[in-house]
Amino acid sequence: MSNSADQESPVAASPASAHANRVGVFHAVSQKGLSTLQETARRVRRHIVQMIGKAGSGHPGGSLSAVEVLVALYFQVMIHRPQEPCWPDRDRFILSKGHAAPALYTVLAEAGYFPTEELYTLRQLGSRLQGHADMTKTPGVEMSAGSVGMGLSFGIGTALAARLDGKDYRTYIMLGDGECDEGQIWEAAMAAAHFKIDNLTAIVDRNDIQLTAHTHQVMSLEPLADKWRAFGWHTMEIDGHDLSAVLSALEEARGVKGKPSVIISHTVKGKGVSFMEHDPGFHGKAPSPEQVEQALREIG
Amino acid sequence: MADIATREVYGRTLVELGGERPDVVVLDADVSPSTMTCYFAEAFPERHFDCGIAEQNMVSIAAGLASAGKVVFVSTFAVFAAPKVYDQVRMNLAQPGHNVKIVATHGGVTVGEDGFSHQAIEDLALMTSVPGLTVVVPADGPETEQVVRAAAQTPGPFYIRLGRPKVPAVHGDGYRFELGRAEVLREGRDVTIIACGLLVAEALKAAESLSAQGVGCRAVNMATIKPLDEAAVEAAARETGAIVVAQEHLEQGGLGGAVAQALARRYPVPVEFISLADCFGTSGPADALLEKYCLTGPHIADAARRALARKRS
Numbered sequence: 001m002s003n004s005a006d007q008e009s010p011v012a013a014s015p016a017s018a019h020a021n022r023v024g025v026f027h028a029v030s031q032k033g034l035s036t037l038q039e040t041a042r043r044v045r046r047h048i049v050q051m052i053g054k055a056g057s058g059h060p061g062g063s064l065s066a067v068e069v070l071v072a073l074y075f076q077v078m079i080h081r082p083q084e085p086c087w088p089d090r091d092r093f094i095l096s097k098g099h100a101a102p103a104l105y106t107v108l109a110e111a112g113y114f115p116t117e118e119l120y121t122l123r124q125l126g127s128r129l130q131g132h133a134d135m136t137k138t139p140g141v142e143m144s145a146g147s148v149g150m151g152l153s154f155g156i157g158t159a160l161a162a163r164l165d166g167k168d169y170r171t172y173i174m175l176g177d178g179e180c181d182e183g184q185i186w187e188a189a190m191a192a193a194h195f196k197i198d199n200l201t202a203i204v205d206r207n208d209i210q211l212t213a214h215t216h217q218v219m220s221l222e223p224l225a226d227k228w229r230a231f232g233w234h235t236m237e238i239d240g241h242d243l244s245a246v247l248s249a250l251e252e253a254r255g256v257k258g259k260p261s262v263i264i265s266h267t268v269k270g271k272g273v274s275f276m277e278h279d280p281g282f283h284g285k286a287p288s289p290e291q292v293e294q295a296l297r298e299i300g
Numbered sequence: 301m302a303d304i305a306t307r308e309v310y311g312r313t314l315v316e317l318g319g320e321r322p323d324v325v326v327l328d329a330d331v332s333p334s335t336m337t338c339y340f341a342e343a344f345p346e347r348h349f350d351c352g353i354a355e356q357n358m359v360s361i362a363a364g365l366a367s368a369g370k371v372v373f374v375s376t377f378a379v380f381a382a383p384k385v386y387d388q389v390r391m392n393l394a395q396p397g398h399n400v401k402i403v404a405t406h407g408g409v410t411v412g413e414d415g416f417s418h419q420a421i422e423d424l425a426l427m428t429s430v431p432g433l434t435v436v437v438p439a440d441g442p443e444t445e446q447v448v449r450a451a452a453q454t455p456g457p458f459y460i461r462l463g464r465p466k467v468p469a470v471h472g473d474g475y476r477f478e479l480g481r482a483e484v485l486r487e488g489r490d491v492t493i494i495a496c497g498l499l500v501a502e503a504l505k506a507a508e509s510l511s512a513q514g515v516g517c518r519a520v521n522m523a524t525i526k527p528l529d530e531a532a533v534e535a536a537a538r539e540t541g542a543i544v545v546a547q548e549h550l551e552q553g554g555l556g557g558a559v560a561q562a563l564a565r566r567y568p569v570p571v572e573f574i575s576l577a578d579c580f581g582t583s584g585p586a587d588a589l590l591e592k593y594c595l596t597g598p599h600i601a602d603a604a605r606r607a608l609a610r611k612r613s
Contacts, residue, residue, distance in 0.1 A: 145391070154361070156357075187351075
């Protein structure tokens, strides 16, 4: 596994060596590396379906759509230390669409922040894995979320702190597309460009569906890329399930100076499970035990 | 000591703190010449961020900065620093326990001529309802400096309410504020007035006039509304048997609600409230508004007499 966090000793690495590792970490991912990431994504999907099925509630659709971006970040791009979640020089990942917590929990567990068995305590009384991401309970969760619209602003805060402290860690924020209905997203979009924040990358998980229906039925977002461009962002559009495209876009973002970058990641809600794909009904509904079995057969 | 606005003292204190502590960062929402964070902006431009008229964004940015080790002061008018950002305070500051100090200026009706839209009269009710948030309302300039310094030294989220007008000092230069502790400004055995903010000075006027009429009136400055000094409230109830709560705020919630709850739980006695009764403010000069809403010394003294009359013999 070519986990950037594994490329350095969590104990021995000084910030200086971590910074050295930041250059050229992922611009040449081998075919073997890609297939390793794809295999990780497959395991993550299996966990997501099973943990939500066991919990009996949760948000499978928007968790499954986010998988490749999360896997790329945690297993290839970000410099982080699963054994030291509060390492001050870590790259930050902020899940603003907090209902996709099962996807985040799974990559955190797979990366070693806590045991994968713990995933199956999701949403239970006393669990560290709350229904929505909770930074006070789960190692590796950077921001409590669930009331959407706040993560981009929070990320501006961590990015400004890096600038003030002369540190070169990066901040990554995943937004939902439905979340872009929130006015605060556009307050933050203006501010990030105004403050010329270039150590921040936003990823919009553009799965076209929000709670009630397809996004164009609930609230028109298009032309979404033009909106971000108009707000002063370096804007990219990719197939968010193509790991090569995800990695390339994340690398391109790292090279952009003087302005923030956003990746509009076109994805499929419920990706990998035929009866969940494109179905608003699986925004916030758990699969039955029979559906879990079918889903696992499809994911492989 | 000359009258001075608490926001003016805040602005000056921030500059001192900025010189002492490189980790202090200040955010404002296009009102820095009024909140007086403009002084900090001038002294430490790299650590002052004007977020424009986007308060929700500002509060969440503050949380991100605090998560990376900064002590963040966030300022705007109280109407924008509490009702408008309640969700961000709840999600981004209080639940995570981030080290962000909201310093809200222009609290209460004494904002004056700008009218109800700019007069926060419900902010203390809102902010005391957020778990884990410390809520403080200093009475005057000397206390404001102490409160701002205490907030900087105490980890966790704060809501500090300041005012627009100049107010008289009820404290001398040697005053030391203790977070979470009531301050007995004047002793008395017949009735107690518990006040915060600029009504502390009015409470003292009431206590003096009552004293001249032979009524022993205790005057308590309850700057920290949350966590409330319940022991001091209970002591006042046991020792004087009647209470008046005075705040530049709606009767619902805030200091009045907190004191009434403490009394109900620990030692019930008659309570009267000096506050706005389920209404919004209106335009007018600050002094006229204090009179209109019965928030002055003579009204507080009348309330004390009502409370006294309700005491069981």
